[in-house]
Amino acid sequence: MARRNHTLAQLKESYLFEEIAKRKARFPQDQLLNLGIGDTTQPLSAPVISALQEAAAKLGCATTYTGYENAFGRTLLREAISQKIYHGKISPEEIFISDGSKCDLARLQQLFHPECMVAMQDPSYPAYVGATKISGKERIIFLSCTPENQFAPDLSELPQIDLFYLCSPNNPTGHVMDHEELKSYISIAQKNGAIIVFDSAYASFIGDPSLPRSIYEIEGSKGVALEMGSFSKMSGFTGVRLGWLVVPKELYFQDGTSVREDWMKISATCFNGASNLAQAGGLAALSEEGMKTSRNITEYYMENAHLLKRSLHLPTYGGKNAPYLWVDLGGKSSWEVFEQLLCDYKIVTTPGVGFGAQGEGFLRLSAFAQREHVEQALHYLQRL
Amino acid sequence: MARRNHTLAQLKESYLFEEIAKRKARFPQDQLLNLGIGDTTQPLSAPVISALQEAAAKLGCATTYTGYENAFGRTLLREAISQKIYHGKISPEEIFISDGSKCDLARLQQLFHPECMVAMQDPSYPAYVGATKISGKERIIFLSCTPENQFAPDLSELPQIDLFYLCSPNNPTGHVMDHEELKSYISIAQKNGAIIVFDSAYASFIGDPSLPRSIYEIEGSKGVALEMGSFSKMSGFTGVRLGWLVVPKELYFQDGTSVREDWMKISATCFNGASNLAQAGGLAALSEEGMKTSRNITEYYMENAHLLKRSLHLPTYGGKNAPYLWVDLGGKSSWEVFEQLLCDYKIVTTPGVGFGAQGEGFLRLSAFAQREHVEQALHYLQRL
DSSP: OOOBOGGGGGSOSSOHHHHHHHHHTTSOGGGOEEOOSOOOOSOOOHHHHHHHHHHHHHHTSTTTOOOOOOTTOOHHHHHHHHHHTTTTSSOGGGEEEESOHHHHHHHHGGGBOTTOEEEEEESOOHHHHHHHHHTTOOEEEEEEOOGGGTTOOOOTTOOOOSEEEEESSOTTTOOOOOHHHHHHHHHHHHHHTOEEEEEOTTGGGOOOTTSOSSGGGSTTGGGTEEEEEESHHHHSOTTTOOEEEEOOTTOBOTTSOBHHHHHHHHHHHHOOOSOHHHHHHHHHHTSHHHHHHHHHHHHHHHHHHHHHHHHOOSOEEEOSSSSEEEEEOTTOOHHHHHHHHHHHHOEEOEEGGGGOGGGTTEEEEESOSOHHHHHHHHHHHTTO | OOOBOGGGGGSOSSOHHHHHHHHHTTSOGGGOEEOOSOOOOSOOOHHHHHHHHHHHHHHTSTTTOOOOOOTTOOHHHHHHHHHHTTTTSSOGGGEEEESOHHHHHHHHGGGBOTTOEEEEEESOOHHHHHHHHHTTOOEEEEEEOOGGGTTOOOOTTOOOOSEEEEESSOTTTOOOOOHHHHHHHHHHHHHHTOEEEEEOTTGGGOOOTTSOSSGGGSTTGGGTEEEEEESHHHHSOTTTOOEEEEOOTTOBOTTSOBHHHHHHHHHHHHOOOSOHHHHHHHHHHTSHHHHHHHHHHHHHHHHHHHHHHHHOOSOEEEOSSSSEEEEEOTTOOHHHHHHHHHHHHOEEOEEGGGGOGGGTTEEEEESOSOHHHHHHHHHHHTTO
């Protein structure tokens, strides 16, 4: 008798963004001002397009056609990430190319025992709790991140945990951890023998050079942390699908076995590599010209964030070194204001409560928008 | 304390094809005659290349750029698969686009309870046992498939099983199930309330119209079977990464809940859609022109199979309506003959024992080779 995975029953009826899509579908799509889902809107850079087209041409020719590649990713791409993102601090053999962080997040669950105690920020990216539960881990501790604690929960009273997720710049609150804050999490992980999964999907939005873009900027982190990286927001690859996972050689489980060795087993068994086209595009995105264009696009999005932040009369967090703004609705419910903005002004936002119980009473605004949408929306948002 | 997933310790040191890659690496790669891994070697068709390049160009333009898409796949592609592969018997809403069958195989594990009893053919594709164990399912029954039982195990004495994998045309034996054989599995599944995962990755190699290309050609199958499909071998997409999973609306778990509803939750949480480029290419591969080219390439590979089969003096199975040949080594061990062929003649094959205990004493030859490799290898293989 085909027995269902019992944890599936604990998942909410629909994933947050599916629910928003359903509600949006009631309106003509071209009239909506989209400040909702964190989806990129600006085109890929010229060097990336050339690389994609050249890669396609190669697949059409008998002498340059390639099939399966190394499931861990192309050597050149692993080397480029090692150099351009980690300035050589992480070796190419510790970088595993994937089809994006959401997929890595699901796959990396399988490193850990189902009995593991998992801690995560509340609010946080909804796939954290979903992927954790689907993989059979039911012991989850939510760490409240609110304006009252400056979005930095006190972990000193935590029970014994195996694993915790951290995201900085944070989705959804826009909070960016400084060195001191990250250090405190690393020392908790060291004390507990826990592993941190650090989500750096929004690292490229950090303009302030004093803030860490990677957890590996902090000493001792290679012994306690995995890091998820992504081309999605950095280079506009949300639809192309490309990301990576860093698994340091220094990282071990409680039983003394190597996390990296197990990750290679999981990758080879459960994955077949990112698309060769996406990988060719990723390499071009990390070229000098590609990175320059990406920086211009990042600045465009950050100008959106600046415009939004300046115009809002409600207490608003984030939006500096981070593409998300976290708006305190002063006691109103998230879905109520979401509906009001959608129905009255055709503005799509994301209800804070969709990211966790502590998100109730907040709204997430995304800077990944067309400038004209931002400008039109500002006019209405000022009235809030 | 970060506790390791206990089932990872049960996985062999390295995945079969990684081990072969290691052994191959001892020789100059351009001198090897590759009849090993089932990797395509012929270029993509012209309409596919055009579609890929056009899709790339669209991503470079502000008005045609697209980011995240539906995690379940593009509607046009789901419709094309519904029509071209299933002749309308499966609706587009039952077809979920993915980045390939290996990834689907890993993800679909999460539909089922870890206590499930799983049956699989022995020999079979190594990722079946790997993905099953990694997901925490440790109760596995291996069904011997040997020349003695015509590769069709007797399932009448099976204990209560939840789930079983079937692959036809089979990897590695090349055995193709006829309607009667498939019917018998379906009736066993109906009796047990079990679910069949049918792997149709090699369906396009079936030339004989009397043989079923899909499990859904058999009545009653929609109530018991999932089907994995792939563009890898059909259209040369091994590196592009594109496949699909069929989850019929009529499929339920033991507790009466819908498998398809759960699959939508898993897809939305653990996946973010196949690459938009790969999906554009897949649509072109299913065009009239695209399918015609694919058929020509399939014929090329099947001519390889024919040449190999005709020349071997050892008892050989498969190679008809299937791209794999399964060679009985007459008592010699798989790795011994693998090493002999590699060291003496630079021929790369796949040792049968890598697919399971019942594969010992066999060798898999793959027809996905360059014709000149096949022709050069024939000369030596005749001496076996």
